[in-house]
Amino acid sequence: MADKAVPDIVVGRLPIYLRALTYLKADNREITSSQELGDRLGISSAQIRKDLSHFGEFGKQGTGYDIAHLERNLKAILHVDRMWDVVLVGAGDLGHALAAYRGFAGRGFRIAAVFDKDPAKIGKPIGNDLVIEDVATLADRVREQGWQIAIIAVPADQAQLVANTLVQAGIRAILNYAPITLMCPSGVRVEQIDPAAHLQHLTYYLG
Amino acid sequence: MADKAVPDIVVGRLPIYLRALTYLKADNREITSSQELGDRLGISSAQIRKDLSHFGEFGKQGTGYDIAHLERNLKAILHVDRMWDVVLVGAGDLGHALAAYRGFAGRGFRIAAVFDKDPAKIGKPIGNDLVIEDVATLADRVREQGWQIAIIAVPADQAQLVANTLVQAGIRAILNYAPITLMCPSGVRVEQIDPAAHLQHLTYYLG
DNA sequence: ACGAATTTGTCAATAGTTGCACAAATCGCA
DNA sequence: TGCGATTTGTGCAACTATTGACAAATTCGT
Ligand SMILES: NC(=O)c1ccc[n+]([C@@H]2O[C@H](COP(=O)([O-])OP(=O)(O)OC[C@H]3O[C@@H](n4cnc5c(N)ncnc54)[C@H](O)[C@@H]3O)[C@@H](O)[C@H]2O)c1
Ligand SMILES: NC(=O)c1ccc[n+]([C@@H]2O[C@H](COP(=O)([O-])OP(=O)(O)OC[C@H]3O[C@@H](n4cnc5c(N)ncnc54)[C@H](O)[C@@H]3O)[C@@H](O)[C@H]2O)c1
Numbered sequence: 001m002a003d004k005a006v007p008d009i010v011v012g013r014l015p016i017y018l019r020a021l022t023y024l025k026a027d028n029r030e031i032t033s034s035q036e037l038g039d040r041l042g043i044s045s046a047q048i049r050k051d052l053s054h055f056g057e058f059g060k061q062g063t064g065y066d067i068a069h070l071e072r073n074l075k076a077i078l079h080v081d082r083m084w085d086v087v088l089v090g091a092g093d094l095g096h097a098l099a100a101y102r103g104f105a106g107r108g109f110r111i112a113a114v115f116d117k118d119p120a121k122i123g124k125p126i127g128n129d130l131v132i133e134d135v136a137t138l139a140d141r142v143r144e145q146g147w148q149i150a151i152i153a154v155p156a157d158q159a160q161l162v163a164n165t166l167v168q169a170g171i172r173a174i175l176n177y178a179p180i181t182l183m184c185p186s187g188v189r190v191e192q193i194d195p196a197a198h199l200q201h202l203t204y205y206l207g
Numbered sequence: 208m209a210d211k212a213v214p215d216i217v218v219g220r221l222p223i224y225l226r227a228l229t230y231l232k233a234d235n236r237e238i239t240s241s242q243e244l245g246d247r248l249g250i251s252s253a254q255i256r257k258d259l260s261h262f263g264e265f266g267k268q269g270t271g272y273d274i275a276h277l278e279r280n281l282k283a284i285l286h287v288d289r290m291w292d293v294v295l296v297g298a299g300d301l302g303h304a305l306a307a308y309r310g311f312a313g314r315g316f317r318i319a320a321v322f323d324k325d326p327a328k329i330g331k332p333i334g335n336d337l338v339i340e341d342v343a344t345l346a347d348r349v350r351e352q353g354w355q356i357a358i359i360a361v362p363a364d365q366a367q368l369v370a371n372t373l374v375q376a377g378i379r380a381i382l383n384y385a386p387i388t389l390m391c392p393s394g395v396r397v398e399q400i401d402p403a404a405h406l407q408h409l410t411y412y413l414g
Numbered sequence: 415a416c417g418a419a420t421t422t423g424t425c426a427a428t429a430g431t432t433g434c435a436c437a438a439a440t441c442g443c444a
Numbered sequence: 445t446g447c448g449a450t451t452t453g454t455g456c457a458a459c460t461a462t463t464g465a466c467a468a469a470t471t472c473g474t
Contacts, residue, residue: 060470253432
């Protein structure tokens, strides 16, 4: 079955499937099944089959899925069969952790540049081989490099400002760590990470 | 209308509502409406009213919601009208950022202790006033202190091991930063944060 | 070569979520 | 006081997501 508007919730599960496949491959496994994937991910096998069926037929009846083949296909579907440059704004504690994070490379991402506003930080090294740049030059650099993805790791009261600059400069996808809901024009996608919100979700269930 | 199994997806939105209320209060606002909240959060006003109606009647027709009152009620519903101790396992780059993070306190959480396995790190200060402890003592300390919530920030290949230890010791809620799906007994809730998965969700929509 | 065991992809049924629309309540102001 | 403007809480309808079930395809052991 081919594409006509795949539900966003399905798209959100694909990276999880891809992650699981990568671990299976690292374990020298060649074949898996929707049953096995589901058991590992706490998802029903029917859901996995249904999700994948939005994009094509990747399995073989009686056998299951060739891990390398499905991995390759999921990477193509998610457009991570290439390397994406990501701009990081905010070089505080979190920004330093993200700039140094080794987990992005294997999944299609590279922190291409880091920007901060603090004169004491500008010019300092960060991550593997980057130097913190002045946020005043952010818009020009984004336009010049054609970067499309940004991570925001500045204080909450600066986040909307930074987002506006990024959007003006042509950024089309933002991963926001500031604990505030960003207002962006449609056409710009935003994903949010807020650990305190996750913790509060958990405490609801703790008497 | 009172409680009979509130949908998890509704619970997950409450921290977002709470966060928005806190900003409104900081702005010296006293009253808001489902309309205003919805506009700020990109959610329909009907959904906000319906979500809140699972827990009681907090608004006043014709007027809206008293911000301080609704905030107090949401905190009670989420059980963050108290301070929770959180155990952090893993004192790498991310662990250091989390240990130093100022954003937890105002939302009901305190990093109570940090554990690592690396002898070079054990005994070193971290965060405001903590010292990195030996992960070998983790289980005993969790039992002794009665901690119920943990954050896992160790490498992926260690995360399940650490989770098992935590669960054995009585932890009931885990926020997992390792990019792997944890298998935990029912009764233990797990939330996952995986920035690469979020980025891949975004790249799906970038041609 | 054949039957038992797997496993996919999909249809149909079930379950869950969101949005509409409106009565009832409240407010502000003339 | 009374009227128009708001805004809530909710029943109901529309929409979306998940699960169950099974024919068809494939494998494997005898
Ligand atoms: N530290 C964590 O573990 C953590 C976890 C989750 C979310 N967050 C959130 O991530 C954001 C960053 O957290 P942090 O702990 O790194 O904070 P931080 O204060 O250590 O760092 C913020 C950095 O942003 C820079 N900055 C401020 N305004 C800027 C601007 N307009 N343009 C560019 N740079 C600017 C500051 O100079 C500073 O270097 C915050 O919104 C925080 O709430 C942090
Ligand atoms: N750095 C980031 O920005 C980032 C972002 C998202 C997710 N993550 C994930 O979070 C985890 C930690 O990331 P990091 O960058 O801090 O890695 P890191 O390698 O800097 O730190 C990992 C720490 O865990 C400790 N450790 C290893 N095994 C342990 C065990 N069994 N018990 C206790 N401690 C143990 C190590 O000694 C080290 O101090 C990883 O799973 C990573 O994939 C990191």
